[in-house]
Amino acid sequence: MVTRGFSSGRKPPTDTDARIPPGQYLEQGFPVLSAGPTPRVRTEDWSFTLKHGPRPIKTWNWTEFNALPLTKMTRDIHCVTAWTKFDTAWQGVLVDDILADAGIEPPTAFTLALSFDGYSTNVPTQDLTAGKAIVALLYEGEPITPDHGGPARLLVPHLYFWKSAKWLNGLQFTERDEPGFWELRGYHIYGDPWREQRYTGDP
Amino acid sequence: MSDGPATQSPWQTVTITRIEKRTPRVTSFFLQPSRPFAYRAGQHVDVRLTAPDGYHARRSYSIASAPEAGETIELAIERLDDGEVSPFFHDIAAVGDEVELRGPLGGHFVWSDSDGGPLLLVGGGSGVVPLMSMIRHRAARKSAVPAALVFSARIWDEVIFRDELIDFHDRRDGFDLVLALTREPARRPTDYSRRVDAAMMEQSMLRLPAPPRFAFVCGSNAFVSAAAQALIDAGVPASLIRTERYGI
Numbered sequence: 001m002v003t004r005g006f007s008s009g010r011k012p013p014t015d016t017d018a019r020i021p022p023g024q025y026l027e028q029g030f031p032v033l034s035a036g037p038t039p040r041v042r043t044e045d046w047s048f049t050l051k052h053g054p055r056p057i058k059t060w061n062w063t064e065f066n067a068l069p070l071t072k073m074t075r076d077i078h079c080v081t082a083w084t085k086f087d088t089a090w091q092g093v094l095v096d097d098i099l100a101d102a103g104i105e106p107p108t109a110f111t112l113a114l115s116f117d118g119y120s121t122n123v124p125t126q127d128l129t130a131g132k133a134i135v136a137l138l139y140e141g142e143p144i145t146p147d148h149g150g151p152a153r154l155l156v157p158h159l160y161f162w163k164s165a166k167w168l169n170g171l172q173f174t175e176r177d178e179p180g181f182w183e184l185r186g187y188h189i190y191g192d193p194w195r196e197q198r199y200t201g202d203p
Numbered sequence: 204m205s206d207g208p209a210t211q212s213p214w215q216t217v218t219i220t221r222i223e224k225r226t227p228r229v230t231s232f233f234l235q236p237s238r239p240f241a242y243r244a245g246q247h248v249d250v251r252l253t254a255p256d257g258y259h260a261r262r263s264y265s266i267a268s269a270p271e272a273g274e275t276i277e278l279a280i281e282r283l284d285d286g287e288v289s290p291f292f293h294d295i296a297a298v299g300d301e302v303e304l305r306g307p308l309g310g311h312f313v314w315s316d317s318d319g320g321p322l323l324l325v326g327g328g329s330g331v332v333p334l335m336s337m338i339r340h341r342a343a344r345k346s347a348v349p350a351a352l353v354f355s356a357r358i359w360d361e362v363i364f365r366d367e368l369i370d371f372h373d374r375r376d377g378f379d380l381v382l383a384l385t386r387e388p389a390r391r392p393t394d395y396s397r398r399v400d401a402a403m404m405e406q407s408m409l410r411l412p413a414p415p416r417f418a419f420v421c422g423s424n425a426f427v428s429a430a431a432q433a434l435i436d437a438g439v440p441a442s443l444i445r446t447e448r449y450g451i
Binding site: 001002003004005006007008010011022023025031032033034035036037038039081082117118147181182184185186199201202 | 213216249251252253254255256258259260261262263287291295296300301302303305308309310311312424428431432434435441442444445446448449
């Protein structure tokens with residue numbers, strides 16, 4: 001349905017168009033969204049735990065985690081609130097390297113990312129491995145600010161950005177695909193921006 | 204699933220039935236859905252505009268009306284000069300125009316009177332919109348849940364829904380309005396002439412008969428960060444605080 005009087009004056013040029021998923025617009029800033037107050041997590045209090053169900057596999061403190069290999073990842077990110085930001089530059093630890101340091105193969109096909117504030121989000125394990133995701137520690141070369149999820153946040157750039165959990169404190173392997181915080185509140189279980197999987201019921 | 208009904212588009216056409224200027228920068232648009240539309244106070248919708256070449260622009264807007272308000276949905280939209288969708292609403296949209304709408308959306312920043320209280324609401328600028336839906340819902344239900352709204356605006360004439368909020372306050376039925384004007388002197392004895400802070404939150408909570416069971420904070424990112432920290436400093440557990448940010 002064409003809207004009377006609305007023109008495509010803001011339509012991105014065709015060279016960038018191919019990088020913008022359907023229904024998204026290009027944002028130059030870096031908006032902040034969250035369901036609650038911003039937790040202030042001090043690195044001396046920070047820890048990261050890998051779990052299989054309720055059972056901890058391995059826990060790292062900030063120093064130990066920072067000793068893992070750092071990988072650079074520069075990617076476009078897509079927020080379900082419709083903004084897309086190009087070329088965000090992160091550094092962090094590949095989920096593959098976390099698993100290697102723990103000496104395990106992924107034990108299940110599904111994962112919950114867990115946060116200090118109680119937030120959680122589900123991601124199929126295969127979307128976290130094979131170089132697809134990092135636990136980010138730096139944004140544009142600097143420590144990630146609390147508003148943007150520091151000290152550490154998940155980065156799964158090929159899914160809508162709510163999957164890239166802020167204030168991350170663990171990954172939990174689950175037997176089933178267990179919906180997380182937003183997935184229980186009307187948002188899509190998988191969240192592929194290229195298939196525009198925003199809300200429950202989207203194909 | 205071959206015997207199921209054809210999948211209905213999540214988008215529906217809505218018609219603008221009324222336009223009401225609220226403040227110099229905020230105007231309410233009353234939309235008539237074409238399909239039944241049930242929602243909860245605090246939820247939002249996505250609005251989609253389509254250009255002749257098929258290009259879409261979509262943005263999320265909170266609902267200002269109460270679920271009990273009848274068939275039309277009220278969106279109160281602030282004009283963002285560098286925006287793409289809000290200038291369309293402010294400069295072009297007219298009664299009788301149609302746009303597409305999806306929703307209701309969001310299952311976190313919601314309240315109904317059966318959830319109980321006390322309820323502490325903190326809004327900055329057009330962040331008051333989803334809180335207004337809750338306040339109107341409370342009034343429509345003749346709810347006894349104690350509630351307070353701390354509403355920060357730059358000046359008196361930018362207090363969205365001002366007369367209606369003062370009217371709710373003056374009913375003295377358990378709802379208190381506290382205005383925090385950041386660029387003008389306070390006009391009402393209950394009001395402040397400064398930005399929100401922990402002392403203001405402490406004093407506002409004294410208007411409630413018990414500590415809040417829910418705190419909802421909505422506004423710009425800077426406002427929500429400051430207001431949520433003020434609530435925490437005033438002793439509200441972080442786990443009770445639900446936030447909604449415009450992002451910027």
